[in-house]
Amino acid sequence: MQVAQASKPHSTPLTLKWLEENYEMAEGVCIPRSTLYMHYLDYCGMNDSQPVNAASFGKIIRQQFPQITTRRLGTRGQSKYHYYGVGIKESSIYFDLAYSRKGFFSNADGKKESLKQVYSYSPRSKLGTMLPNFPDLQDIYLPPSIPTDRISTFLVMYRTHCQRVLDNVIRANFEEIQSFLLHFWRGMPQHIVPLMNSRTVVDLVGVCDSILYRSLANVLVPSVLQPVSESLIQMIRKFARHIEDWIVLSIQDFPKILQQMKIDMTRKFSQMLRRQASLNHLCQAVKSVISSQLLLRQMAHDWSCVDLTSVLKQTLFSMEKYSQRDYELITTLQREFEELLNEQVCIETYCQWLFSIVERCVKIPSSKTPTNTWEICRQFLLTWSCYGSRVIRDMTLQSSFHLLHLMFDEYVMYLVETFQFDAWSNQLLTSITKHPNTVPNIPERQSVITDGRDFLNANC
Structure with missing residues (x-):
């Protein structure tokens, strides 16, 4: 990556000022050298100035932060050089929690632990991201x-x-x-x-x-x-x-x-x-609801007033065909939700639960009969919508359940749409490969996994 035809020459004082405004000494924090250099190239591009090469930029960094050291981190064959002891300021447009002082704090024993607080995200923290490989x-x-x-x-x-x-x-x-x-x-x-x-x-x-x-x-x-x-x-x-x-x-x-x-x-x-x-907005609104003890108690009361047996029967009746397994699965999901509600869990746990529902009801059945993927998705969404609408019908208009229900619907639809997109992409890839059984599938979108399981481990 280069900044082409820059009209201004390189200026070390301005670069030092930029480093001071965007970075700070941060014990225990590592940032890849390539990432920091990509930030610098972006700065040069925005200011129409000629960048120096990576080696010269490294000297400027050490001029600004003389105490930092260099470490090679990563698995064998995948390791990268990192600057150790410098992090991105929270006020910077390049802010990334993983490369900042805010991502760590020291407890009484001096041990480093991850912060649970989440900060506003900026795409510029992804500078230097390379596309995955195209098919060979x-x-x-x-x-x-x-x-x-x-x-x-x-x-x-x-x-x-x-x-x-x-x-x-x-x-x-x-x-x-x-x-x-x-x-x-x-x-x-x-x-x-x-x-x-x-x-x-x-x-x-x-x-x-x-x-x-x-x-x-x-x-x-x-x-x-x-x-x-x-x-x-x-x-x-x-x-x-x-x-x-x-x-x-x-x-x-x-x-x-x-x-x-x-x-x-x-x-x-x-x-x-x-x-x-839209889901991002909804999730922030739901966070405020489930953090209120009063609202959670009211939601638990509203849930206890719903005739779940009647809702279950009406949902099964609306299905084209159902089995004892469908009855047991819906009953299990009812019990799981009630437990989550009573335990007053965080939104990440709810998302993990929704992810597991799509896993059990869509992904696993689709893996057994790939030709029926679209029908499985369609039937699941119809059943989900039918059940949710009947539950909400029995709620009061003032219940906070309406917001939670809306977020659940959007999140489930998001997971199913993403699954369908990936399934279609893999179907295209399979159709043009010489040996379909030996070619790996296109991986799922990382954010789907992050929203459900990995994000939970980091924030709950």
Whole structure:
């Protein structure tokens, strides 16, 4: 990554001032050298100044923080050099809890422990994020009519383009993305364009788009539970609202088969992104509700007044077909929720529970019969909606259950939509691979796991 055609020369005093404003000595904190250098390149880009190389920048850092040391951390083959003893200030636009003094505190014994407090997230903390690998051409079955060298050239071009989109989303330069899309697709070399008539190539583009979109979602809203500023939420919503139009405009002269794939993939991404933004707001509101002892006692009372036997019977009646297992599962979920309510757990625990519901009711059944994935998702959402609406019907209008129910609905829909997106992406990948059984699936979106299990361990 370089800052091109900077009009201002490098200034060590200004760089030292920037370091002082954004970083501080922080015992026990480590930050990757590459991450700090990416922050510096971003600073140079914003100020139109010429950056120095990484080695020279390291000398400037030691001039500002002479006490810091360097450590090599990580597993064998994956280790990176880190600066030890320096952290990012909370006031910095690059703030990341993991690389800050706020991420640690000392107890009476001097032992380092993680803080449970969560701070407002900024995408700039993800500077330097690289896209996951695109599919290897050696694993792709290409029709004899498709020249391998041309596909290889296209993949290199497309990955560079996608990385550029990701970099600008991290910097919140959303207005630049439309021009990148237009420049890439309208500037496509003429000998590459005919490839877009191939079903295999179009499916490959779809897989690459799914990798890009998951990366974009991860840097914009890595966790629906972590507070995000109102300004960032508004930018995310605006981006989600416009990206489909930008895609349509940029590929309007390409084959219909490519247009349909990219529009479908973009539409699903846009829908998930909007849901993440609204869900983030809901989660912050629910946190205030479940932190009130008075409201929790009222919710427990409201729940005890619901005729759960009647709700269960009506829900089962609404299902196309049901078994004893369905009856036992819903009964188990009722009991689990009541226990969580009485234990007055935090929102992270509720999210973990919702994650486990989708795991039991959607993911595990789908893994046994992959061809029925969409029907399994549809039936689960119908049953979930039916049960929830009947419970809420018996609640008073003043009950705080309505807000919790709304958050539960949004979170479950978010989990199911993300699962469907990943399932579709893996289906595309399987359809174009030479040996489907030996090619690993595209991994699930990290934020789904984080919201449920890993985030719980860090915050409860």
